[in-house]
Amino acid sequence: MDIARLSTQGQITIPAEIREKLNLKGGDKVLFVEKEGQVFLLNASMEALRKFQNSMEGKAEEAGLTSEKDINEAVEEARKNIWDEKYANNG
Numbered sequence: 001m002d003i004a005r006l007s008t009q010g011q012i013t014i015p016a017e018i019r020e021k022l023n024l025k026g027g028d029k030v031l032f033v034e035k036e037g038q039v040f041l042l043n044a045s046m047e048a049l050r051k052f053q054n055s056m057e058g059k060a061e062e063a064g065l066t067s068e069k070d071i072n073e074a075v076e077e078a079r080k081n082i083w084d085e086k087y088a089n090n091g
Helices: 017-021 044-054 069-085
Strands: 030-035 038-042
Touching: 017 038, 017 044, 030 044
Parallel strands: none
Antiparallel strands: 030 038
16 A cells, blocks of 8 residues: 655655556546546546547447458558548548
């Protein structure tokens, strides 16, 4: 268990071992989550990524993308469409 002291401005230094476990670097944002009377400290970027991953679960299968080749082809088609929309009528 690590202990940190709260400054008079309400700041703390997160112990190095905890920063490493959460993969926190200078300038990163942290998220405080209260659950059942306890407060948890999370890496905000990692939590956002985890939520995004969870929201995307099963979407490839729903779109009929069943292989890496299917996904690569869909990405290439999307890139082409974006390129065409952006530059096709600029000539």
